[in-house]
Amino acid sequence: MPLRAIVDNEEIISSFLTKEEWVELTRKVKLNSLDVIICDTDRKGVLKINKNGTQYFAHKRGEKPENWKPENIKIIDIKNQVLLGCNDAGWNSISEYIYTDLYIDIVATKNQHKVGFKIELTSSKLSEIENLQEKYKANDIRVCWLFKKPPKEITNYDDSIQANKEIPSFKLIENEQKQLKVQLNQHNLNIREFISSLLSRKIKFAPELKAKEAQEIEVHFFKHICYNCGENQHAYFIEETLQSICGIEIYIGNSMWNSDSLKYHPNIVNSVLNYEKSEHGSHLKIGEIKERYSRTTRSSYMSFGCYKCDALFGDWYLQEDIREAKLYGSEEIIYVEIESIDLKDHSFHWCYSETKNYCNQ
Template sequence: MPLRAYIDNEEIISIDQDEKQWDDLKKRLKSKECVLTLPCCKEEGFLRTSSKGLRHFVHAKSDNTCDWKPESPEHLRAKIEIIEACKENGWKAIPEFSETNWRADVLAIQNEKRIAFEVQWSRQTFEDTKFRQDRYKESNVRGCWFFRTAPKELREYDEHLKADKEIPAFKIFKDENSNIIAQLKQTQLPLRTLVDSLLKRRLKFCEHIRLKPKQEVTIVFFETSCWKCHKPQHLWTVEQNLVTVCNQDFYLMGSMWDNDDIDKSPKIYEAVKQFLQTETGKNLKIGQLKKRYSKTVHDSYLSHGCFYCDSIFGDWFLNTEKMNGQNNPNSLRHKVEIEFGTTKEEGQHWCYSDIGQFCE
């Protein structure tokens, strides 16, 4: 269903026409005052309105040799969302625009900048995607792809799409209300909003993910006992519910036998000590966090230890203890706001921000 045609060499976009303009065009074509041609093949076409009210153009002859492929209603809906977002941002949006060796679903133009938006509701191989992207690049056009099912080379193990600066690609799907939705990791937003964000530079490719500097964390205090003196006491761990600057999940890998574990963070330890001064925490028996010698690693490292005999609680042993503590509904939970400063890890992603604060 093409959305673009020419009437007496004047470009017409179907969705730009109101009801009166559409009816006038019908009358002019019926009386043969003008001729409608389609840019894909330069052949004659005519007007049509779908059962859902979508105005579009169709080829006049069933035996037409044009290579135009039928588009699904979802594909058309996505193209319209892209066009409307472009126009709202002051870009000229041309559907089904073609040059010598490529044709874009929607070409957005602003001054010297050109962006080709491609909707792939049906499957397409990675080789075809890269081939078409390279052709856009040769024409100084930036290609942007929206896939219902992306090639496996563009997908992560969890089916989210990889962030690739050379081939910007985003997952789209139809929700229960037939809206076209785009997905950025845990964030879902209307396709029009995503395109709007791209054009407003609210979406940025980043090489690193950065922890939001100040946020609420949950410190979990759980029961344990010393392996040496066997006396009962408590330990703490931090729930992994942290988020990045762009509000994506941030999982700090707990490393053993060094100081990088978030549970050993000076800010977290200070919050633990303050909690032990409160009415709720004053009766908890918790050993100091300090350097102790480990026979396992033949070295000293920052470690938890027994409140009574100061024996080291090895990181390897505590891995299971901490997981059990987090899963135990009887564990004591304390929420506190922590200022982390700058904490980041490698992680290519499309960073989305309404307020212009990105991971880098």
């Protein structure tokens, strides 16, 4: 059902009227026998409100065009939220935009910029979407797609949508209360909030994830027996993910034979040594962390070693103890603040930041 009509020579967008204004307009139309002309079809209509409280226009009996298919209630509610989000961001917007053979659910304008929004609740073919996107682009309209059932070609293994700068696409998901939200990385945003954030440039395409420079790292201690002298002692591993600037997890793993690994960051090494000297960590026995020569790799690299005989603890041979610690629990955990992390991961994504601090700055 449309949200835009002409009443008494004035274009009305139902979303922008308060409940009181809608009631007054309904009274005015009835009292003065005014025609309500639906912009989408140029046919006569009436004012209505659906069960969710969304105001809209519907065709009068006998005024529906041939082969007219009314939109379902979800489409109406989504369009309403998109319009309100555009308004919140300070953009002008209209629904049911028609230009030559193009139809766009919502088009927002500001200065010389035009942004469209297409809502798809049923399955769509990627080839058709690509063709439409080219037409919109040729008419200087950048269109964003909201999918309930995105094409499989742009769907990730976890059912999220791949980030694509040329065809901005986002998934609509339903929560337990049957409310539709926009899935944006780890966030599920209200449609209105999402649209406002997008048009306010709080959401931006980025080709890579960049870790926050300062964050807290979990350091997990585990037991290990020296293969050379049989002495019981400890080593440690760090959590395998960091937070990006926009809050997405970056998987770093626990790389082997790498002297530049984050686990050897001076802040972590110094914090571990200080903790070992403290009352709480005095039971830990940790050998010197330094470069040692490995016959396996035929090179020297930063490594753990025996606190008693200084034998190298090869990264490969520590993996079984690390797996057990992850499965059954670490011996102990400390948290270390690091303020100089410089790590990037090639990953297309939509960077969301209330402060406009993006991964690709």
